[in-house]
Amino acid sequence: MTVRFPAPLRPGDVVGVTAPSSGVAPGLRGRLDAGVDVVRGRGYDVRLGECLLGGTHVSAPAATRAAELQAMLLDPAVRAIVPPWGGETAIDLLPLLDWQAIAAAEPTWVVGFSDVSTIIAPLTLRTGVATVHGNNLMDTPYRPADGTLSWLDVCALPAGATFTQRSPGAYRSGGWDDYAGDPGVDRMTLDAAGGWTRLDGGGDVSARGRLVGGCVETICNLAGTPLLDTTALAADAPDGLLVYVEACEDNAFTICRNLHGMRLAGFFEHASAVLVGRTGAPDAPTLSQHEAVLDALGVLGVPIVADVECGHVQPFLPLVNGASATVVHTAAESTVTQTLA
Numbered sequence: 001m002t003v004r005f006p007a008p009l010r011p012g013d014v015v016g017v018t019a020p021s022s023g024v025a026p027g028l029r030g031r032l033d034a035g036v037d038v039v040r041g042r043g044y045d046v047r048l049g050e051c052l053l054g055g056t057h058v059s060a061p062a063a064t065r066a067a068e069l070q071a072m073l074l075d076p077a078v079r080a081i082v083p084p085w086g087g088e089t090a091i092d093l094l095p096l097l098d099w100q101a102i103a104a105a106e107p108t109w110v111v112g113f114s115d116v117s118t119i120i121a122p123l124t125l126r127t128g129v130a131t132v133h134g135n136n137l138m139d140t141p142y143r144p145a146d147g148t149l150s151w152l153d154v155c156a157l158p159a160g161a162t163f164t165q166r167s168p169g170a171y172r173s174g175g176w177d178d179y180a181g182d183p184g185v186d187r188m189t190l191d192a193a194g195g196w197t198r199l200d201g202g203g204d205v206s207a208r209g210r211l212v213g214g215c216v217e218t219i220c221n222l223a224g225t226p227l228l229d230t231t232a233l234a235a236d237a238p239d240g241l242l243v244y245v246e247a248c249e250d251n252a253f254t255i256c257r258n259l260h261g262m263r264l265a266g267f268f269e270h271a272s273a274v275l276v277g278r279t280g281a282p283d284a285p286t287l288s289q290h291e292a293v294l295d296a297l298g299v300l301g302v303p304i305v306a307d308v309e310c311g312h313v314q315p316f317l318p319l320v321n322g323a324s325a326t327v328v329h330t331a332a333e334s335t336v337t338q339t340l341a
Contacts, residue, residue: 011043018049021087023059030183066096086114117214134318145315207273213244224265234270246277246311259296277311
């Protein structure tokens, strides 16, 4: 597999907005509009899909959501696609997509995290097109934390560009902003201090590889299927894969089981290191989230670095599936450098 990177976003390009998983309830439409305003403020045209609103766990029936997403992916005028946020059951779209047609089309940036990783990880692994595990549209009004970028910054970089992000050393300890009461909120409340944590032992970490990963609760259901097969990507990664995972809300017992299953299915087979997102998910009475990761993945014998800003806890550090990357974690720095090549 040769990884293909979509063309950089330029003023006048079309950004498609569709909800392949959960839609936006009427009371939160103001936040959706605020995100659209930020994208338009960068000089892009925004095309709003029909699958956006709704008060249930999906924005529309699976066939309708799949058709809208695929239409945007195959439209050469649409240069990037971003959802309002994730959800619960994006997995129902996957058998309805024409993967051959998507692979043959001109690459389009697809951005998102949480349940959207159910779509973007297979997009990269099945088609070779790079995708961005980054902030969704509802997160886009936030100003990036010190040392990090927005998905808008990443998708505008030229082909072959190299960029470095670092841990801000601070995070949000809990809760969410009131999007209904303050739909334009643009400052993250990073009220707790904390950086990355090496789980597998002491010492410095320096690892290279191509990035791939996503939300444990959603992509674990694809492990062992062709949709999450990393073999082809690893063939284009002489240094191996930098695999990242993050937990949204499941307790440590469930995350431990899921990670064991993903490992047994071969998802971590080519890992040169594992990055684990900071999580607010609960510990179990006799097992912490950190211990769950180590229990399942410690046998890999590679560095495991936790509390990385790639999960459901603000801030957010976008990672490009398919990008060549170097991760460094020492007493002096915690950085990830990515090259769009």
